[in-house]
Amino acid sequence: xxxxxxxxxxxxxxxxxxxxxxxxxxxxxxxxxxxxxxxxxxxxxxxxxxxxxxxxxxxxxxxxxxxxxxxxxxxxxxxxxxxxxxxxxxxxxxxxxxxxxxxxxxxxxxxx
Amino acid sequence: xxxxxxxxxxxxxxxxxxxxxxxxxxxxxxxxxxxxxxxxxxxxxxxxxxxxxxxxxxxxxxxxxxxxxxxxxxxxxxxxxxxxxxxxxxxxxxxxxxxxxxxxxxxxxxxxxxxxxxxxxxx
Numbered sequence: 001x002x003x004x005x006x007x008x009x010x011x012x013x014x015x016x017x018x019x020x021x022x023x024x025x026x027x028x029x030x031x032x033x034x035x036x037x038x039x040x041x042x043x044x045x046x047x048x049x050x051x052x053x054x055x056x057x058x059x060x061x062x063x064x065x066x067x068x069x070x071x072x073x074x075x076x077x078x079x080x081x082x083x084x085x086x087x088x089x090x091x092x093x094x095x096x097x098x099x100x101x102x103x104x105x106x107x108x109x110x111x112x
Numbered sequence: 113x114x115x116x117x118x119x120x121x122x123x124x125x126x127x128x129x130x131x132x133x134x135x136x137x138x139x140x141x142x143x144x145x146x147x148x149x150x151x152x153x154x155x156x157x158x159x160x161x162x163x164x165x166x167x168x169x170x171x172x173x174x175x176x177x178x179x180x181x182x183x184x185x186x187x188x189x190x191x192x193x194x195x196x197x198x199x200x201x202x203x204x205x206x207x208x209x210x211x212x213x214x215x216x217x218x219x220x221x222x223x224x225x226x227x228x229x230x231x232x233x234x235x
Contacts, residue, residue: 003156036221038157045228046149046157051212051221089157093220100171101147101159101220 004029004090004104011110017078020107022090023071028102030071034093037066037075040106041086049088050075077109085111114138114224116208121229128198128233134191134208134226142166142186145211145218148193150204151228160206161193164216176202198233205230 005023012018022029022037029035035053038046048057050066053073063078073090090104120132134146148160161182162171170182181194191208206229209222 034220038222040157045207045225046209046222047225048212048221048223051223052219057212057223091157091159091221100162100218103149103157103159106156 004092004102006088006090006104006107008105009108009110011112012077012080013112014080014082016080017076018080018109020075020077020088020090020109022073022075022092022104024073024092024102025071028071028092028094029068029073031095032093033068035066035068035073036091037064037073038089038091039084039086040089046089080111082111085109114210116210116224116226118206118208118226118229121206121231123232123234124198125235126198126200126233129194129196130198130231132193132195132206132208132229132231134193136189136191136208136210139210139224140214141184141189143214145169146184146191147209147211147222148182148191149207149209149222149225150202150231151207152201152204155204158204162211162218162220163191164218195231198231200233203231203233 037050040046115137117135147162163182179197183192210224212221212223
């Protein structure tokens with residue numbers, strides 16, 4: 001089973017909004033509301049931003065929001081800040097197949 | 113505060129073995145599934161293996177099935193990954209991560225991560 005498909009890079013200016021897409025299939029994103037998103041600054045461990053498609057853990061800014069349509073999930077970051085510059089990964093359950101969890105290839109966000 | 117501390121990484125020759133450990137604190141360890149995720153140098157995240165809170169359920173990526181074994185010792189609040197027949201392509205930082213939901217349900221999201229331990233497989 002292939003990784004979920006994300007754009008390799010996105011960029012934006014401070015204060016703007018950007019959206020990162022995560023394309024999957026009927027076997028993963030399309031079948032389960034179990035999409036999560038992670039932020040990974042350079043040289044650091046990933047941090048959970050969004051789970052179950054739209055939910056935010058306590059302590060995560062409401063500038064981060066998630067959504068899903070069909071087989072594609074999306075992460076939107078509003079009011080971009082320089083500290084948002086990082087790699088972002090989507091993740092989905094893949095159900096009863098042997099591959100339980102699949103990650104996207106990652107998107108590097110540059111805040112210009 | 114949840115803390116996850118991995119150890120056991122290092123340099124090993126192809127075909128060799130290593131056992132990674134992840135010491136957990138700050139939560140009821142036995143109540144949560146745990147997962148190993150790896151990241152090859154300059155690459156993305158890859159799910160490796162997960163284990164239920166009680167240890168009775170284990171899950172593996174096809175790429176490691178048959179040569180990695182996940183286990184846990186709830187009396188020691190420690191997660192393990194036994195890695196045998198290591199290959200060059202197993203070179204990565206290995207993270208342990210905590211499942212986000214308490215109990216037997218697995219929602220496959222990870223709300224706490226360790227800092228990772230580097231495994232290098234090279235001759």
